[in-house]
Amino acid sequence: xxxxxxxxxxxxxxxxxxxxxxxxxxxxxxxxxxxxxxxxxxxxxxxxxxxxxxxxxxxxxxxxxxxxxxxxxxxxxxxxxxxxxxxxxxxxxxxxxxxxxxxxxxxxxxxxxxxxxxxxxxxxxxxxxxxxxxxxxxxxxxxxxxxxxxxxxxxxxxxxxxxxxxxxxxxxxxxxxxxxxxxxxxxxxxxxxxxxxxxxxxxxxxxxxxxxxxxxxxxxxxxxxxxxxxxxxxxxxxxxxxxxxxxxxxxxxxxxxxxxxxxxxxxxxxxxxxxxxxxxxxxxxxxxxxxxxxxxxxxxxxxxxxxxxxxxxxxxxxxxxxxxxxxxxxxxxxxxxxxxxxxxxxxxxxxxxxxxxxxxxxxxxxxxxxxxxxxxxxxxxxxxxxxxxxxxxxxxxxxxxxxxxxxxxxxxxxxxxxxxxxxxxxxxxxxxxxxxxxxxxxxxxxxxxxxxxxxxxxx
Numbered sequence: 001x002x003x004x005x006x007x008x009x010x011x012x013x014x015x016x017x018x019x020x021x022x023x024x025x026x027x028x029x030x031x032x033x034x035x036x037x038x039x040x041x042x043x044x045x046x047x048x049x050x051x052x053x054x055x056x057x058x059x060x061x062x063x064x065x066x067x068x069x070x071x072x073x074x075x076x077x078x079x080x081x082x083x084x085x086x087x088x089x090x091x092x093x094x095x096x097x098x099x100x101x102x103x104x105x106x107x108x109x110x111x112x113x114x115x116x117x118x119x120x121x122x123x124x125x126x127x128x129x130x131x132x133x134x135x136x137x138x139x140x141x142x143x144x145x146x147x148x149x150x151x152x153x154x155x156x157x158x159x160x161x162x163x164x165x166x167x168x169x170x171x172x173x174x175x176x177x178x179x180x181x182x183x184x185x186x187x188x189x190x191x192x193x194x195x196x197x198x199x200x201x202x203x204x205x206x207x208x209x210x211x212x213x214x215x216x217x218x219x220x221x222x223x224x225x226x227x228x229x230x231x232x233x234x235x236x237x238x239x240x241x242x243x244x245x246x247x248x249x250x251x252x253x254x255x256x257x258x259x260x261x262x263x264x265x266x267x268x269x270x271x272x273x274x275x276x277x278x279x280x281x282x283x284x285x286x287x288x289x290x291x292x293x294x295x296x297x298x299x300x301x302x303x304x305x306x307x308x309x310x311x312x313x314x315x316x317x318x319x320x321x322x323x324x325x326x327x328x329x330x331x332x333x334x335x336x337x338x339x340x341x342x343x344x345x346x347x348x349x350x351x352x353x354x355x356x357x358x359x360x361x362x363x364x365x366x367x368x369x370x371x372x373x374x375x376x377x378x379x380x381x382x383x384x385x386x387x388x389x390x391x392x393x394x395x396x397x398x399x400x401x402x403x404x405x406x407x408x409x410x411x412x413x414x415x416x417x418x419x420x421x422x423x424x425x426x427x428x429x430x431x432x433x434x435x436x437x438x439x440x441x442x443x444x445x446x447x448x449x450x451x452x453x454x455x456x457x458x459x
Contacts, residue, residue, distance in 0.1 A: 063087065153219065155197055169204040170406045172444050180443065184241045189233055193222050202227065203234040207437060210409040232429060236422075238439070239432040245439045248316050248340050259449055262311045265388050266367075271345035272308040272316060273396040274337070274353065276328050277403070279303050279321075279430070281414045295324025303419070305434055306331045307403075309396050313448025315403075315438045320431050321419075328352040338362055348393045369393075395448045402447050407437040 053064045063085060155178070158165050162173050171177045181200050188196045202220055205211060211219075217227045255268040262270050281301050284290045293301040302324035308317035319335035332338070332355055341347070343363035349355070351368055359366040369386040404411045410433075418430040 060085075153198060153201055154195065168201070168208060170208045170440060170444070171204075176443055180242070184237050187237045187241055191226075191230065193226070194220060194230060199230050199234050200238075203231050203238070204440075206231055207407045207409050207433065207440070210412055235429065235432050235436060238436045242436065242439045245442050246315060246318065246435065249310060249314070251342060254310060254312075257312055259311050262392060265392060266346050269344060269346040269365075270311050270348060270392075271341065271364075272310065272337075273348040273393055274306060274308045274317075274332065275350060275393075275396045275400060276331065276352075277305045277307050277400050277410075277434070278324060279305070279410055279414055279434070280412070281419060282416045284416055284419070289323070292323035292325050298324065300324075303414070303430060304331060306335050306337065307396070307400060307438070308337060309399050309448075311392075311395075311448075313395060313399060313446035315399065315442055318435055318438050320427060321434070329355055329358075333358050348389060348396075350393065398447050399441070403437060403441050406441060406444070410434065410437060 054061050066087075153168075158168070158174050158177065160174065165171055165174050165177050169177055171180070181197055184200065185196050188199055190196070191199065194202070198220060202216055206216060213224050213227055217224045220227065222230070251271070254271065258268050258270070262268075278295060278298060279302060280298070281293060281303055283301050284293055290301065293303065295302040295304070303321040304324055304326055305321055306317070306319040306328075307315060310316050317337055317340070319331060319337070322331050322335075328350075329352070332353060338358060338361070341359065341362040341364040345362075345364040347355075347359055347364060347366045349366055349368050353366065353368060355366055367389055369389050414430055418433065419428050421428055422432070
C-alpha cells in the first residue's frame with residue numbers, strides 16, 4: 001500500500017527497486033514505479049499486516065493477534081500505527097476500510113480450522129515421507145547386507161553353490177563340507193576375529209589353492225602370525241578328528257566290492273596297491289638333513305611318503321615322511337605296512353619295490369612288473385602279465401595325481417618350517433598336512449571306480 005492509503009511500515013529501497021509494488025487497497029491502481037521502471041517521487045509503500053507475536057507471552061500474543069485481524073480491512077487516521085500495547089489509541093488499528101469485508105469471529109474460527117487442517121495435512125505428509133524414507137533405508141540395508149554376504153567367506157557364501165565349494169575346498173558339495181565342519185567344530189579353538197567355520201575354510205583354501213600367507217591374511221582380515229597359527233591349530237584338529245576316514249578295510253568288505261578287472265586278474269586277493277609320493281622341499285640348512293633329503297630320482301630335495309590304495313581307489317595307508325634319499329624298499333620295510341598284511345594277500349607295486357622276501361615273511365605276495373634279467377626282451381607270458389599289472393597298478397598313480405592336483409600345496413615347494421616335528425610328537429606339520437589331504441580325497445568320489453549315472457549327490 002502507498003502513503004496515501006496510510007499504511008505505515010515501509011519496505012526497503014532495495015525491495016521496491018528489485019520487485020516494484022502495487023497498492024493492495026481494493027480499486028487502487030497506484031504503483032511504486034512507472035512503466036520504464038523509474039521510481040515515483042513522494043510515494044512510500046508499507047507492509048500490509050502487523051506481526052502476530054506468539055512467543056512473547058500470552059498477553060502480547062492475544063493483543064498482536066487482534067491487531068493483525070484489525071489490520072486486514074482498515075487504515076490509520078494519523079498515517080502511522082500507535083504502540084502495539086496501547087489498545088485505546090485510535091491508531092492502534094487502521095480506521096479506514098481497504099475495500100475488504102470485515103473479519104467476523106466465525107471467519108476467524110474457520111481460518112483457525114483451515115490452518116489446523118493444513119498443519120494436520122503437513123504432519124501427515126511428513127509422517128508418510130518419514131515412513132517411506134525408513135522403508136527405503138531398510139531395503140538399502142538388506143541389499144547392502146546381501147552384497148556383504150557375497151564378499152564374506154562364511155557358510156552363506158558357499159550354501160547352495162557347489163561350484164564355489166569345489167573351487168575353494170576341493171570337496172564335492174556343501175553338504176560334505178558342512179558335515180565335516182560339524183564333526184570337528186567342538187574341538188576347534190574360539191578366536192576373536194575368525195569364526196570356527198572360517199578357521200576350517202582358510203585351512204582348506206590354503207591346501208587347495210596354496211595361496212600365500214600374506215594374501216590369505218588380507219582376505220580374512222587377520223595378521224600373518226594369526227593366520228599361520230590358525231592354520232597349524234586347525235590342521236591338528238582335522239588330523240586327529242578325521243583320522244577314521246583313512247583306514248585299512250576289513251577283508252570281507254574289501255572282497256565284497258572288488259572291481260571286476262581285479263577279479264579277472266587276481267581273484268579277490270589284492271589288498272593294496274602301493275607307490276611313493278614325493279614332495280619337493282626347500283634345501284635344509286643342516287648338512288645332515290640336506291644329505292638325507294636329496295633325491296637322486298628327482299635331483300631335488302624331497303620328502304617321500306608311501307601311499308597305498310585299495311582296488312576301489314580309497315587311500316588306506318599313508319606313511320610318515322622320509323628324506324628323499326631313502327629307497328622305496330627301505331620305506332616299505334620300516335613304515336608299518338607289512339604288519340597289516342594277512343596270509344594270501346596280494347600287493348601290487350612298481351619295479352622299485354623289490355620286497356618279495358619281506359612280504360613273503362607275512363605269507364603274502366608282491367606282484368611287480370617282470371624284469372628282463374639280462375634278456376634282450378621279455379617272453380610272451382611276461383609281456384601279458386606285465387601289461388595286466390601295469391593296467392591295474394596305474395590306479396595308484398591316478399590317485400596320487402588327483403591328490404596333487406586337488407590340493408596344490410603338495411604340488412609346490414614346501415618351506416622347511418613345515419618339516420619341523422610338532423611339539424611332543426614324532427610327526428611334522430607336513431606329515432599331518434599330507435594325512436589331511438588324503439582324508440579329504442577320500443571324502444570325494446573315487447577316480448578309480450566311477451559311480452553309476454543314476455547315482456546323484458545327496459545334497
